[in-house]
Amino acid sequence: MDTGGNSLQMIGTDATKRKVCYFYDPEVGNYYYGQGHPMKPHRIRMTHALLNHYGLLQDMQVLKPFPARDRDLCRFHADDYISFLKSITPETQQDQLRSLKRYNVGEDCPVFDGLYNFCQTYAGGSVGGAIKMNHKQCDIAINWAGGLHHAKKCEASGFCYVNDIVLAILELLKQHERVLYVDIDIHHGDGVEEAFYTTDRVMTVSFHKFGDYFPGTGDLRDIGYSKGKYYSLNVPLDDGIDDDSYQSLFKPIMGKVMEKFRPGAVVLQCGADSLSGDRLGCFNLSIKGHGECVRYMRSFNVPMLLVGGGGYTIRNVARCWCYETGVALGVEVEDKMPQNEYYEYFGPDYTLHVAPSNMENKNSRQLLEEIRGKLLENLSKLRHAPSVQFQERPPDTDMPEEDEDHKNPDERWGRHMDTDMIDSSRDERKPSLFNNQQTPHIWVKKESVETDMKDQNDTASITEQGKNIDKMIEDTTSLKVTENTTVVPATIVEQPTPIKPDSENNSSVKLSSDLPSKS
Numbered sequence: 001m002d003t004g005g006n007s008l009q010m011i012g013t014d015a016t017k018r019k020v021c022y023f024y025d026p027e028v029g030n031y032y033y034g035q036g037h038p039m040k041p042h043r044i045r046m047t048h049a050l051l052n053h054y055g056l057l058q059d060m061q062v063l064k065p066f067p068a069r070d071r072d073l074c075r076f077h078a079d080d081y082i083s084f085l086k087s088i089t090p091e092t093q094q095d096q097l098r099s100l101k102r103y104n105v106g107e108d109c110p111v112f113d114g115l116y117n118f119c120q121t122y123a124g125g126s127v128g129g130a131i132k133m134n135h136k137q138c139d140i141a142i143n144w145a146g147g148l149h150h151a152k153k154c155e156a157s158g159f160c161y162v163n164d165i166v167l168a169i170l171e172l173l174k175q176h177e178r179v180l181y182v183d184i185d186i187h188h189g190d191g192v193e194e195a196f197y198t199t200d201r202v203m204t205v206s207f208h209k210f211g212d213y214f215p216g217t218g219d220l221r222d223i224g225y226s227k228g229k230y231y232s233l234n235v236p237l238d239d240g241i242d243d244d245s246y247q248s249l250f251k252p253i254m255g256k257v258m259e260k261f262r263p264g265a266v267v268l269q270c271g272a273d274s275l276s277g278d279r280l281g282c283f284n285l286s287i288k289g290h291g292e293c294v295r296y297m298r299s300f301n302v303p304m305l306l307v308g309g310g311g312y313t314i315r316n317v318a319r320c321w322c323y324e325t326g327v328a329l330g331v332e333v334e335d336k337m338p339q340n341e342y343y344e345y346f347g348p349d350y351t352l353h354v355a356p357s358n359m360e361n362k363n364s365r366q367l368l369e370e371i372r373g374k375l376l377e378n379l380s381k382l383r384h385a386p387s388v389q390f391q392e393r394p395p396d397t398d399m400p401e402e403d404e405d406h407k408n409p410d411e412r413w414g415r416h417m418d419t420d421m422i423d424s425s426r427d428e429r430k431p432s433l434f435n436n437q438q439t440p441h442i443w444v445k446k447e448s449v450e451t452d453m454k455d456q457n458d459t460a461s462i463t464e465q466g467k468n469i470d471k472m473i474e475d476t477t478s479l480k481v482t483e484n485t486t487v488v489p490a491t492i493v494e495q496p497t498p499i500k501p502d503s504e505n506n507s508s509v510k511l512s513s514d515l516p517s518k519s
């Protein structure tokens with residue numbers, strides 16, 4: 001199944017170079033969800049350290065994201081929700097219990113120091129990547145801090161506060177008629193699917209564990225609604241899926257999606273909780289198997305945004321995203337790990353790759369064939385790729401990347417606090433991502449309500465949502481503008497400036513095309 005619609009001639013590994021820009025904020029590793037919480041932004045800093053010591057930073061344009069502003073976030077999110085995220089602090093949260101409940105903040109999604117800045121940073125990276133792609137300044141943009149696919153318009157969910165993916169897709173829709181979203185996190189990409197459920201301009205495809213698992217949505221039968229019918233694809237999987245089983249679905253399905261939908265840009269969410277041995281996951285993918293999804297999507301030569309997502313055994317998350325950055329660059333990184341500031345995390349073998357386990361694969365060959373058959377049948381009902389008439393190009397979000405001294409990151413919270421710990425203080429009162437096994441009854445109920453709603457075409461809510469997304473997309477495509485929008489808007493005060501890995505000269509723009517190529 002190594003071919004199937006990809007546009008490049010494949011001879012061995014696909015060593016054709018791509019221009020890659022990589023977004024990283026040295027502060028991001030300092031945000032801390034709280035003791036015992038499995039989501040650790042520190043894993044982004046560990047990933048960066050591996051990229052640095054493997055020598056991959058010099059093959060990419062390295063950019064510090066410009067923080068997303070309120071109005072950028074409000075292109076998808078409700079104003080009152082963003083105001084709440086901006087104002088809430090650990091000190092004041094006791095006075096806002098009703099709001100905490102209303103916005104689902106406090107349990108899975110705790111209030112912590114710098115929460116709003118964290119949201120601005122990870123959203124800024126994804127939107128910044130979309131802008132670079134729209135300007136054709138890179139073939140692949142990477143933001144490992146992004147990928148927070150559960151966030152909803154008016155509420156936080158599953159460790160996610162703002163949905164950087166939805167915001168990036170809205171930006172890409174300014175330049176592209178059709179955008180494809182692919183999600184290989186072990187959890188269903190519910191926030192992104194919901195946002196685009198009624199449009200044919202965004203196709204969402206999610207591969208995930210389904211059945212007694214957070215968030216409970218992502219049934220094979222959920223295929224989109226109204227104009228969006230057949231433009232949502234869900235691939236429900238069971239425990240223990242291995243590389244071969246996964247690819248027996250991923251390649252034929254994504255090959256057919258690329259052939260039928262013909263997207264102008266792809267967003268690939270690379271959640272690493274689908275790896276073997278994840279603290280919250282139950283799949284059995286190797287890093288190579290996970291990375292094969294990146295390699296395959298890259299082979300179509302369509303501009304691509306790679307974002308992170310879940311991933312809770314943080315040493316493996318860093319390994320995975322380092323490897324996948326190499327895949328993006330067309331570089332096969334060595335298994336033997338170079339010395340780095342987090343070397344002790346990677347013992348006893350100190351290798352990039354780790355063996356999958358011998359756990360049982362509960363996905364029978366027959367079940368996989370049924371799923372594949374059903375999805376290919378749905379895809380065959382897509383007659384053609386929809387197109388949209390662009391009048392004039394809308395202006396970019398004026399979000400340049402900041403100039404940056406690449407100094408040693410502030411380690412004010414110390415990395416000892418980010419080591420993997422077993423959490424003994426799990427709260428069982430609310431639907432929860434990291435509590436999943438303890439509370440299936442709550443979200444199974446939610447799932448059946450949602451499925452019923454879709455099955456019965458109880459249209460009120462979905463139609464309302466469809467109006468919302470049509471309005472959002474309209475805002476991105478039919479604005480009257482007088483400037484040629486490839487010109488940077490006048491409000492930008494400085495040109496994007498890359499972070500230099502060597503921290504020396506920060507004043508000049510270093511284009512990745514100037515860099516020596518590897519391998």
Ligand SMILES: [Zn+2]
Pocket residue numbers: 185186187271273309310311
């Ligand atoms: Zn996940």
